[in-house]
Amino acid sequence: MGRAPCCDKTKVKRGPWSPEEDATLKNYMDKNGTGGNWISLPRKAGLNRCGKSCRLRWLNYLRPDIKHGCFTEEEDNVIWTLYNNIGSRWSVIASQLPGRTDNDVKNHWNTKLKKLLATGSTSGNNNETTNNTRYHHLNLARFAGLIPKTESSDQGNSACCDTNSDNSTYLMGGNYVDSFDLKEPKFEPISQLSYSNPVEVSDLGTNGNTSSSISSAREVSSLSTSSSNLAFDENTTGFASWSGIGGVNYIEDGINLVDMGFGPSNDVFLSGFGF
DNA sequence: AAGATGGTCAACCGCTCGACT
DNA sequence: AAGTCGAGCGGTTGACCATCT
Numbered sequence: 470m471g472r473a474p475c476c477d478k479t480k481v482k483r484g485p486w487s488p489e490e491d492a493t494l495k496n497y498m499d500k501n502g503t504g505g506n507w508i509s510l511p512r513k514a515g516l517n518r519c520g521k522s523c524r525l526r527w528l529n530y531l532r533p534d535i536k537h538g539c540f541t542e543e544e545d546n547v548i549w550t551l552y553n554n555i556g557s558r559w560s561v562i563a564s565q566l567p568g569r570t571d572n573d574v575k576n577h578w579n580t581k582l583k584k585l586l587a588t589g590s591t592s593g594n595n596n597e598t599t600n601n602t603r604y605h606h607l608n609l610a611r612f613a614g615l616i617p618k619t620e621s622s623d624q625g626n627s628a629c630c631d632t633n634s635d636n637s638t639y640l641m642g643g644n645y646v647d648s649f650d651l652k653e654p655k656f657e658p659i660s661q662l663s664y665s666n667p668v669e670v671s672d673l674g675t676n677g678n679t680s681s682s683i684s685s686a687r688e689v690s691s692l693s694t695s696s697s698n699l700a701f702d703e704n705t706t707g708f709a710s711w712s713g714i715g716g717v718n719y720i721e722d723g724i725n726l727v728d729m730g731f732g733p734s735n736d737v738f739l740s741g742f743g744f
Numbered sequence: 745a746a747g748a749t750g751g752t753c754a755a756c757c758g759c760t761c762g763a764c765t
Numbered sequence: 766a767a768g769t770c771g772a773g774c775g776g777t778t779g780a781c782c783a784t785c786t
Contacts, residue, residue: 485754485780508771524772525755560774575775576753 476508476519483519486526490516494523495531529570536568540577548574548582 482490497514504510508520516523529535540548544566551562557578559571566574 483756506771519756520771521757521773522755528773529754557775571774572754579776580752 476521478519480517481511481519481522482517483522486530490518491526491531494527498527498531525572529572534568535570540569540581544569545582548578552578552582 486494493514493516497510497516501513503524504513506520507524510516510520511518511523514523518526547565548562551558551565555561557575559575559578563569563571563574
């Protein structure tokens with residue numbers, strides 16, 4: 470048995486919001502809040518809109534703490550890292566970017582970052598491709614607390630990489646490999662960003678390559694909004710002390726690099742940063 | 745100058761999950 | 766325990782705008 474629709478779509482206005490509707494919703498929210506019920510809100514507020522539409526408009530556009538405009542490099546880095554670890558869980562990623570919505574992050578990924586990723590991982594020798602991929606590697610490495618160790622060298626398209634005996638870790642993609650030293654990170658920690666929501670690591674555990682985990686979006690959204698570092702599952706990841714956002718990021722041991730399978734890429738991504 | 749193409753982003757859709765009865 | 770409901774999520778669409786040919 471199917472669910473009854475939340476509203477009669479033939480009787481409510483759809484499409485772009487007018488300034489008048491925005492003002493009505495904002496005024497109502499300022500005075501009353503949601504009242505715990507989005508479905509009944511439009512009727513109470515005098516809007517001929519579906520409750521879901523009102524919720525979306527408020528959360529993605531009218532909320533006072535929404536940040537509009539371009540994403541910063543630091544925000545990009547957060548998205549890179551979290552996407553590489555947890556995938557398209559936009560609400561979780563957005564929760565680490567104050568003022569950004571899941572819709573914002575999703576759009577930004579689909580329109581900018583995903584393309585950069587695809588471009589950067591295309592095999593070949595053109596300089597732009599190489600630079601993009603290496604930029605990507607650097608972003609990943611920064612989060613892992615790795616430092617660039619050597620200049621790239623031609624390694625073909627092998628997708629193999631690992632931590633080796635001299636304590637180096639390699640990121641491979643395209644026709645080269647970058648190596649990073651596990652010790653003494655030299656990058657400015659990206660973690661200097663101020664994060665408002667902690668991410669609790671407890672229940673992902675679906676990646677066959679790692680048993681590390683992260684809580685569901687609902688759990689995240691329900692957590693305290695006080696400043697907090699990311700928390701990691703020390704029992705399953707083996708990465709005991711990436712102190713996370715808000716402190717310097719270190720991975721102390723057990724680095725493994727696995728192919729996360731982004732499109733046609735032979736790129737190799739860090740896995741188990743501590744999530 | 746005009747049509748074609750591509751990029752961006754707001755909005756919608758359908759689904760899952762948890763709360764409640 | 767099962768059914769219902771609302772909230773919230775990720776995927777997708779489509780309108781609008783900019784750039785290209």
